[in-house]
Amino acid sequence: QKEVEQNSGPLSVPEGAIASLNCTYSDRGSQSFFWYRQYSGKSPELIMFIYSNGDKEDGRFTAQLNKASQYVSLLIRDSQPSDSATYLCAVGRNSGNTPLVFGKGTRLSVIA
Amino acid sequence: GAGVSQSPSNKVTEKGKDVELRCDPISGHTALYWYRQSLGQGLEFLIYFQGNSAPDKSGLPSDRFSAERTGGSVSTLTIQRTQQEDSAVYLCASSLEAIYGYTFGSGTRLTVV
Numbered sequence: 001q002k003e004v005e006q007n008s009g010p011l012s013v014p015e016g017a018i019a020s021l022n023c024t025y026s027d028r029g030s031q032s033f034f035w036y037r038q039y040s041g042k043s044p045e046l047i048m049f050i051y052s053n054g055d056k057e058d059g060r061f062t063a064q065l066n067k068a069s070q071y072v073s074l075l076i077r078d079s080q081p082s083d084s085a086t087y088l089c090a091v092g093r094n095s096g097n098t099p100l101v102f103g104k105g106t107r108l109s110v111i112a
Numbered sequence: 113g114a115g116v117s118q119s120p121s122n123k124v125t126e127k128g129k130d131v132e133l134r135c136d137p138i139s140g141h142t143a144l145y146w147y148r149q150s151l152g153q154g155l156e157f158l159i160y161f162q163g164n165s166a167p168d169k170s171g172l173p174s175d176r177f178s179a180e181r182t183g184g185s186v187s188t189l190t191i192q193r194t195q196q197e198d199s200a201v202y203l204c205a206s207s208l209e210a211i212y213g214y215t216f217g218s219g220t221r222l223t224v225v
Contacts, residue, residue, distance in 0.1 A: 031211075032213075034213045036213075042218070043217060044216050045216070046214070046215070049211075049213050088155070092211070097143035097162055097207065097210040098210065099171075100210065100214065101157070102147075102155040105154060
C-alpha cells in the first residue's frame with residue numbers, strides 16, 4: 001500500500017514567520033513530488049513540484065526533497081494570513097500517467 | 113477550454129437514485145482523473161483515463177460506480193443506487209503528463225439524502 005503521511009495540524013504561525021510543512025512517503029519508487037494548496041471549500045491548486053534531491057525555490061516557497069529519507073517538505077517564508085489553507089503533499093511515479101497518491105493534508109493557520 | 117470544467121457544481125439526490133457527474137478537461141490533456149474528498153478527509157483516487165481507456169479502475173468503491181470517457185475529452189462518472197456514504201466532493205483533474213502535476217476542476221458536491 002503506497003502511503004503519504006502528513007501531520008494534520010493545525011499548524012499555527014505568526015504573520016511574517018516561516019511555516020514548515022512536512023511529508024513522508026512509503027514507495028521508494030516515487031520520482032515526482034508535488035505540493036497543492038487547498039482553501040476551504042475550493043479545489044486543490046498546484047503550487048510546487050520537485051523531482052531531484054535538494055531544494056527548489058519559487059518566490060516565498062521552497063520545496064525540499066530527501067529521497068534517502070523519503071521525506072518532502074515545503075517552507076513558506078514571510079507567511080501571510082492569505083497562506084492559511086490546507087497543504088496537500090502528492091507523490092507519483094514517472095511511469096506514464098499513473099495517479100498521484102495524496103496525503104490528507106496539513107492545515108496551516110497564519111495569525112495576523 | 114481554459115480550465116477543467118465540472119458539472120453540476122452541486123447535486124442533491126435521494127438515496128437510491130442514479131447520478132451522473134460530468135468533467136470536461138483542458139483541451140489536449142490526454143490523462144483524466146477522478147478523485148473524491150469526504151468532509152475533512154484526503155483525496156481518494158477513483159479512476160483514471162489515458163485517452164478513452166481506463167488503465168486503473170482500482171479505486172472505484174463498488175460496482176455501483178462506473179465511468180467513461182469519449183473522444184478523448186469529456187468524462188462522465190455515474191453512481192447508481194446512491195447511498196448516503198457516497199456524499200462527498202467529486203473532483204476531476206487532467207494533465208498532459210503526470211510528471212507536471214494535475215489541474216483540478218472546481219468539483220461536484222454530491223449530497224445523498
